[in-house]
Amino acid sequence: MSTHRLRFTLNGTPRELEIAADRLLIDVIRDDCGATGTKLGCGVGICGTCSVLVDGELVSACLVPAVFVDGRSLTTVEGLAQDGELTPLQDAFIRDGGFQCGICTPGQLIAATALLREHPRPDGREVRDWMMGNLCRCTGYYGIERAIMRASGAGGQSDGRGLGGQRPPSLS
Amino acid sequence: MTGVAEATTSILREPEYRIEGRDKVTGAARFAADIVRPGMLHAAYVTSPFPHARVVSVDLTRARAMPGVRAVLTGAETKPQRLGRRLQDWPLLAWDRVLFIGDRVAVVAADTVEIAAAAAAAVDVEYEELPAILDPEAALAPEAPVLHPDAAGYAYLGGGTRPTVPHPNVQGHGIREHGDVDAGFAASHRVYEHTFTVARTHQSYLEPRASLVWLEGDRIRVVTTNKAPFALRQHLSVSLGIPESRIVVDAGHIGGDFGGKGLSIDEFVLYHLARVTGRPVRAVTRYADELQATNTRHAARIILRTGVDPDGRILAHTSRVIFDGGAYAAGKPVATLMPGDAMLTLAGYRVPAARVEAMAVYTNQVPAGHSRAPGQPQNAFAAESHMDLIARDLGIDAFALRERNVVRPGDVDVTGQPWHGTDGAALLAKLRSASRYDDRTANIRSVGAKGIGVGIALGVRHVGRGRASMVLRVTASGHVELHTGVSDQGGGAHTVFQRIVASELGVPLEQVAVIRGTTDAVPNDPGVGGSRVTPVQGSAALAAARALKKRLGDRELEEVGALEVIGEAAQETHEASMYAYALVAEVDPDTCKVRIRQATLVADVGTVINPVALRGQLEGGFVFGLGQAVMEDLRVEDGRVVTANLGDYKIPTIADVPPLTVELLTEDPGPGPFGAKSAGELANPAVGAAVANAVHAACGVRVMSLPVTAEKIWRESRRSGS
Ligand code: FES
Ligand code: FES
Numbered sequence: 086m087s088t089h090r091l092r093f094t095l096n097g098t099p100r101e102l103e104i105a106a107d108r109l110l111i112d113v114i115r116d117d118c119g120a121t122g123t124k125l126g127c128g129v130g131i132c133g134t135c136s137v138l139v140d141g142e143l144v145s146a147c148l149v150p151a152v153f154v155d156g157r158s159l160t161t162v163e164g165l166a167q168d169g170e171l172t173p174l175q176d177a178f179i180r181d182g183g184f185q186c187g188i189c190t191p192g193q194l195i196a197a198t199a200l201l202r203e204h205p206r207p208d209g210r211e212v213r214d215w216m217m218g219n220l221c222r223c224t225g226y227y228g229i230e231r232a233i234m235r236a237s238g239a240g241g242q243s244d245g246r247g248l249g250g251q252r253p254p255s256l257s
Numbered sequence: 258m259t260g261v262a263e264a265t266t267s268i269l270r271e272p273e274y275r276i277e278g279r280d281k282v283t284g285a286a287r288f289a290a291d292i293v294r295p296g297m298l299h300a301a302y303v304t305s306p307f308p309h310a311r312v313v314s315v316d317l318t319r320a321r322a323m324p325g326v327r328a329v330l331t332g333a334e335t336k337p338q339r340l341g342r343r344l345q346d347w348p349l350l351a352w353d354r355v356l357f358i359g360d361r362v363a364v365v366a367a368d369t370v371e372i373a374a375a376a377a378a379a380v381d382v383e384y385e386e387l388p389a390i391l392d393p394e395a396a397l398a399p400e401a402p403v404l405h406p407d408a409a410g411y412a413y414l415g416g417g418t419r420p421t422v423p424h425p426n427v428q429g430h431g432i433r434e435h436g437d438v439d440a441g442f443a444a445s446h447r448v449y450e451h452t453f454t455v456a457r458t459h460q461s462y463l464e465p466r467a468s469l470v471w472l473e474g475d476r477i478r479v480v481t482t483n484k485a486p487f488a489l490r491q492h493l494s495v496s497l498g499i500p501e502s503r504i505v506v507d508a509g510h511i512g513g514d515f516g517g518k519g520l521s522i523d524e525f526v527l528y529h530l531a532r533v534t535g536r537p538v539r540a541v542t543r544y545a546d547e548l549q550a551t552n553t554r555h556a557a558r559i560i561l562r563t564g565v566d567p568d569g570r571i572l573a574h575t576s577r578v579i580f581d582g583g584a585y586a587a588g589k590p591v592a593t594l595m596p597g598d599a600m601l602t603l604a605g606y607r608v609p610a611a612r613v614e615a616m617a618v619y620t621n622q623v624p625a626g627h628s629r630a631p632g633q634p635q636n637a638f639a640a641e642s643h644m645d646l647i648a649r650d651l652g653i654d655a656f657a658l659r660e661r662n663v664v665r666p667g668d669v670d671v672t673g674q675p676w677h678g679t680d681g682a683a684l685l686a687k688l689r690s691a692s693r694y695d696d697r698t699a700n701i702r703s704v705g706a707k708g709i710g711v712g713i714a715l716g717v718r719h720v721g722r723g724r725a726s727m728v729l730r731v732t733a734s735g736h737v738e739l740h741t742g743v744s745d746q747g748g749g750a751h752t753v754f755q756r757i758v759a760s761e762l763g764v765p766l767e768q769v770a771v772i773r774g775t776t777d778a779v780p781n782d783p784g785v786g787g788s789r790v791t792p793v794q795g796s797a798a799l800a801a802a803r804a805l806k807k808r809l810g811d812r813e814l815e816e817v818g819a820l821e822v823i824g825e826a827a828q829e830t831h832e833a834s835m836y837a838y839a840l841v842a843e844v845d846p847d848t849c850k851v852r853i854r855q856a857t858l859v860a861d862v863g864t865v866i867n868p869v870a871l872r873g874q875l876e877g878g879f880v881f882g883l884g885q886a887v888m889e890d891l892r893v894e895d896g897r898v899v900t901a902n903l904g905d906y907k908i909p910t911i912a913d914v915p916p917l918t919v920e921l922l923t924e925d926p927g928p929g930p931f932g933a934k935s936a937g938e939l940a941n942p943a944v945g946a947a948v949a950n951a952v953h954a955a956c957g958v959r960v961m962s963l964p965v966t967a968e969k970i971w972r973e974s975r976r977s978g979s
Contacts, residue, residue, distance in 0.1 A: 131903040
């Protein structure tokens, strides 16, 4: 197998690696760069746990060869918070039950980041259409939708699905 | 017990901010597959392509000669070691016979995942095919081949002896009887018998199982996705013949469990590979192998027979439940070697007389194990479909029939024991109002809406039981550290403990740290499962806080210097809680496609500790149940799983999820800390029947098996002409 010199930026930091041409992007991110925030789930492009942004575009890292990012800029979940400051989306995922086990969360956050760049004020349908490629087995998705709505400035209001904008169940 | 009033401190009234939240949203949280060791090797398996075969020979020559291959082991080297949570019936590597497609014959350790896989493919195994038993009924035939002829020699953990079984191909069996069943049937106005079947499903946690084993002096270090590290330590100790004191298990963040992460099948051979290579060895399961290798929900066939009086009151009930246990019973942790609630066949109702029989049977299929509320998704589907069919035949409203029969405290239920738990009448009343059942059904009738119907179903789940302990330490600066062996698989356990301790001590949350320890660093813990984290481990956290309060007396935390107390809990409750659904389904008249338009869930949860996580458990439980109700079917043909990736084995996406209203019953305190109950396994089992009942109401077609698919509705409607 031929090797390839790969240059790209990972979360803003320039990287240069010598890799076999058939290496998958997910393996290079996790094994060669040690950025294990991005997860490997299904391995066949269905679950979205491996979602990353390449020049801002949403990509499943389990499907593409690493050479695909040559000369491009790669953003993973580790690159979302700036100087330790969580993005509104990250904070909303914590407040609204956007995660439980957290294994899908890096991919959900990356996909939702891309969504909010494209549609800063999405409605419920836009959220569901966009996020369909990111499976979550824990939350039932209601918390994820609430979190995205909150982060978009809709204040946790969704269009009446789930518990929508209701307060969390109270003790009384 | 302290009352609910004291529990409603300001801490518990605020939505929680999860302790591990920051790590999980920044990618800093490390899961087992994220952990590497210098010099680490990778494991790959050689697996059987036949459901039942004799292993004639294994030739390792080609595999061993490949560059980068460091070790290849076969069953000859690991014989006679077997693994299992209760019954150790599964060979680490098969040495004489393979019992399902995927059974392991050899394992390779190599420098890379790719080399390991290539070497595994280069192992030449000669098999002699044997007749396969693919169906439990066939396994129970008198002349059926015995799949485990050496069963008498298997280790049975947990003390006691293995219960006797009526046929050598039975894993576990139970019969329970109370009241005068024959008299009950004789007095019945009508007797109904129905047979239901339930598909095999998979937990489908998105984190495949992973483990890493290495030797450090005489210590064996294990990093794992197993959710019960102390139990795994015991299993390793028994299987490998190594004292527990030499084994250290580290289970951190776990990427989903749903009952599936209690069984480990890799760590045992990884130990052998680490021993012979002197290097750390890791196994990360490919997702396709997750779906094919083990621990599915049991497929089941359930026959229910119930006698009722003219008003529909239950007089007598019998049932027979046959679970397909697959090739090994290793995945089942309970003493009966059946799914935990195998015998709960008409839960939630007054049953004056019943005879229940259940069994799990060996076949040459993928081994089944525990899956969220084990036994209940199957039994609740059958029971709640059965109740609906009875109501229809008697011409009684489905809600009314349930109201007449639902258990109230003190009533005898299907177990023959008095019911301790939710007042079923209150639950149903709440469901009626919350779901606007009367308006909705009247509306559907008055506009003559075709293809829309409301289905209801209820379910029960025990509040977790067991023992646990934790250590609470006060640091010199007056901070408090709770040291626990509980790993978090997503339920929010550590935040539950933090809030309990801070509430009890009356200190800010920031003053309480929760520190998860490896098995050598913290007291024994039963692990996550059995709906036990909040009621059992939460009670241990509360006991620790109370012990500390006692030691403090009038002193402030800042004044006492370093101090350590232990909190122990033994939760022996027999309480259970109930929940119920009303679902509105729409069935397309042409395609028979089902759309759930709206769902209402009412659940009795007692005092709420983590409001956000509680809601997440109920919402997530509903969607987990919905997937298994309408789409999930781990299809097996001739012993081979044919839905072997997440494209073929479909689980719900965000687009499949209907609007959901959740209403809580919180007034009735449970046995957990401050009156808490359990929630993690409370919501999923009854969804299947709620869907089947709603579909019947919508289009007049009854589907007697899970999942309820468009194809089944179409076939059934053709057959019945409705
Ligand atoms: S791991 Fe890439 S989509 Fe599932
Ligand atoms: S939080 Fe566990 S899979 Fe989404």
